[in-house]
Amino acid sequence: xHTRRLLSLAATYAVLVIAAVLTLAPFALSVITALKxxxxxxxxxPLALPVxxxxxxxxxLFTTAEGxxxxxxxxxxxxVLVILAGQMVFSVLAxxxxxxxxxxxxxxxxxxxxATLMVPQVVVVxxxxxxxxxxxxxxTFWALVLPFVLGSPYAIFLLRENFRGMSTExxxxxxxxxxxxxxxxxxxxxxxxxxxxxxxxxxxxxxxxNSFMWPLVITSGPTWQTVTVATSxxxxxxxxxxxxxxxxxxxxxxxxxxxxxVFQRQITRSIxxxxxx
Numbered sequence: 001x002h003t004r005r006l007l008s009l010a011a012t013y014a015v016l017v018i019a020a021v022l023t024l025a026p027f028a029l030s031v032i033t034a035l036k037x038x039x040x041x042x043x044x045x046p047l048a049l050p051v052x053x054x055x056x057x058x059x060x061l062f063t064t065a066e067g068x069x070x071x072x073x074x075x076x077x078x079x080v081l082v083i084l085a086g087q088m089v090f091s092v093l094a095x096x097x098x099x100x101x102x103x104x105x106x107x108x109x110x111x112x113x114x115a116t117l118m119v120p121q122v123v124v125v126x127x128x129x130x131x132x133x134x135x136x137x138x139x140t141f142w143a144l145v146l147p148f149v150l151g152s153p154y155a156i157f158l159l160r161e162n163f164r165g166m167s168t169e170x171x172x173x174x175x176x177x178x179x180x181x182x183x184x185x186x187x188x189x190x191x192x193x194x195x196x197x198x199x200x201x202x203x204x205x206x207x208x209x210n211s212f213m214w215p216l217v218i219t220s221g222p223t224w225q226t227v228t229v230a231t232s233x234x235x236x237x238x239x240x241x242x243x244x245x246x247x248x249x250x251x252x253x254x255x256x257x258x259x260x261x262v263f264q265r266q267i268t269r270s271i272x273x274x275x276x277x
């Protein structure tokens with residue numbers, strides 16, 4: 001029995017190690033390539049370590065001659081923050097209404113709204129583009145954020161299911177104490193559902209940081225380019241210079257990796273606290 005347990009544990013760790021290697025390999029290859037000169041990349045190959053390493057590619061990304069990577073980073077950060085704030089506020093309010101308030105057609109309206117998850121994004125790109133063009137907002141910051149800022153069906157669905165699982169006794173007790181909707185949300189509903197909210201924050205940040213199709217369609221020129229669009233432009237412009245392209249790719253991935261590393265402990269604590277609800 002003890003031997004079987006050790007073998008099972010060893011097999012589990014082996015699978016985890018293989019999964020970790022497969023997950024980290026693309027990022028590691030991107031970093032290794034970004035630290036090479038074009039001559040080193042051609043001469044030594046993509047898998048060879050950069051000896052000596054160089055930051056020349058990263059420096060070139062932040063010069064105007066190479067397209068200027070500062071503006072796409074600033075635009076992407078602003079876009080993600082505005083979308084995140086809007087989605088969290090409106091999704092929490094909508095989920096609260098669908099879960100804890102009673103009004104005619106509540107469930108029908110909810111399921112019709114959630115059904116929009118089954119509509120592929122490519123189907124709505126053209127109508128959205130025409131709407132933004134008619135409104136005179138093509139190639140503007142608001143064209144990047146308005147289609148996504150008023151809540152997310154996925155977020156509302158997850159939040160509603162969590163809100164419905166809350167203890168009605170706690171809600172009734174606070175209502176008897178004179179608590180209104182906003183106080184219930186701030187003092188009870190949000191703290192008790194912190195794990196799922198933290199998860200949705202991360203999902204929202206990753207989704208819109210990596211968004212490519214809509215920013216590519218609705219923007220033109222470098223003014224409102226996002227990181228993904230700027231990286232794609234570098235790939236087409238400098239297709240023979242893979243070290244520069246990989247430097248841009250590394251910079252595009254780095255904020256998300258740092259985000260997960262910084263909030264990993266808080267996410268674990270939030271999930272642990274959520275189980276005590």
